[in-house]
Amino acid sequence: MRKGRAHCCDKTKVKRGPWSPEEDLKLISFIQKFGHENWRSLPKHSGLLRCGKSCRLRWINYLRPDVKRGNFTAEEEETIIKLHQNYGNKWSRIASQLPGRTDNEIKNVWHTHLKKRPAVQSSATSPCSSDSVSCGKEDNSQAEGCLNTKTSQDSTTSVSSGGSKNLKQEDDPKIGLVFGYREFNDIIQEVDKPDLLEIPLDLDPDMWSFLDSSNSFQQSGANEFRAEEESDEDEVKNWFKNHPPASFAE
DNA sequence: AATAGCTGCAACCGCGTAGTT
DNA sequence: GAACTACGCGGTTGCAGCTAT
Numbered sequence: 001m002r003k004g005r006a007h008c009c010d011k012t013k014v015k016r017g018p019w020s021p022e023e024d025l026k027l028i029s030f031i032q033k034f035g036h037e038n039w040r041s042l043p044k045h046s047g048l049l050r051c052g053k054s055c056r057l058r059w060i061n062y063l064r065p066d067v068k069r070g071n072f073t074a075e076e077e078e079t080i081i082k083l084h085q086n087y088g089n090k091w092s093r094i095a096s097q098l099p100g101r102t103d104n105e106i107k108n109v110w111h112t113h114l115k116k117r118p119a120v121q122s123s124a125t126s127p128c129s130s131d132s133v134s135c136g137k138e139d140n141s142q143a144e145g146c147l148n149t150k151t152s153q154d155s156t157t158s159v160s161s162g163g164s165k166n167l168k169q170e171d172d173p174k175i176g177l178v179f180g181y182r183e184f185n186d187i188i189q190e191v192d193k194p195d196l197l198e199i200p201l202d203l204d205p206d207m208w209s210f211l212d213s214s215n216s217f218q219q220s221g222a223n224e225f226r227a228e229e230e231s232d233e234d235e236v237k238n239w240f241k242n243h244p245p246a247s248f249a250e
Numbered sequence: 251a252a253t254a255g256c257t258g259c260a261a262c263c264g265c266g267t268a269g270t271t
Numbered sequence: 272g273a274a275c276t277a278c279g280c281g282g283t284t285g286c287a288g289c290t291a292t
Contacts, residue, residue, distance in 0.1 A: 018286090019261090039277075056278080056279085058260090089281065090280090091281065255290085256288105256291095259287090261284085262284075265280085266279090267279085268276105268278085270276075
C-alpha cells in the first residue's frame with residue numbers, strides 16, 4: 001500500500017519502557033499548556049525523550065482526565081460482553097460506549113477475565129463474535145440498544161475477579177511516588193481546563209529533588225517553547241511548595 | 251526461604267486509513 | 272491520482288507481583 005515507511009521515531013534516540021512520574025508530569029504539564037494537536041512534535045517540544053506514539057498512548061490510556069481507574073463493575077463487564085457480541089474485537093468502538101474506559105483496558109479485561117467465562121465462551125462461537133472482526137455491518141441500533149451504559153463512577157465498587165495483581169492507580173507504586181491517588185485523578189481532570197488547573201499532588205521527596213535540582217524542564221529541545229516551559233515549571237514548583245505532602249496524609 | 255509458574259497490565263509494534271501536498 | 276505524513280486501532284509482548292510447591 002505504501003512504499004516503505006519510516007518508523008515514527010528513531011528507536012535509538014527515544015526512551016522506551018515504563019513511564020516515570022517525571023515524564024508523566026512533563027506530559028501532563030505540556031498538554032495542559034499547549035494541548036496535543038500534533039503528537040509527533042509533542043515530544044520534541046515538551047522535552048520528552050519519547051516518540052509521539054508513546055506519548056499519545058500514555059495520555060489516552062493513563063493520564064487523560066476522564067480516564068476512570070479501578071476495577072470494572074459488574075455492569076461494565078456485562079456491557080463489554082454484550083458489545084463484544086455485536087462488534088467483535090472493535091475495542092475502540094466498545095470503549096466509546098464505556099465512558100472513562102480505554103480500548104486497551106477493555107481489551108486487557110476481555111482477555112484476562114471475560115473471555116474465560118463459560119457463558120462468554122459459548123457465545124463466542126456466534127458469527128459475530130470474537131476474532132471474527134469482519135462482522136461487516138455492525139448492527140448499531142441493536143448494539144446501542146443494549147448499552148444503556150450507566151457506569152458507576154465509583155471505581156472502588158469492583159466485582160471483577162481481582163486476580164493477583166490489582167495494580168490500579170491506587171496501588172501503583174510508580175504513581176504513588178508522586179501523587180496522592182485521589183488527588184492524581186483530580187489533577188488529571190483539570191488538565192483540560194487550563195484556567196482551573198490545580199495540582200493537588202502529594203509529592204514524594206524524590207520528586208522534590210527532581211524539581212529542585214534537575215533542569216529537566218529546561219532541557220527541552222525546543223527553544224521556542226523554553227521560556228513558556230520554564231514559567232510552567234515555576235508554576236508547578238510553586239504549587240508544590242504551597243501544598244506540602246503532609247496535607248494529603250491519610 | 252527459594253523459586254518456578256501463572257496472571258494481569260502497561261507499553262510496543264505494525265498495519266490501515268484519513269488527510270495533505 | 273500518486274506520494275507522503277500522521278493518527279488510531281488491534282494484536283502482541285515484556286515484566287512485575289502473586290501463588291503454589
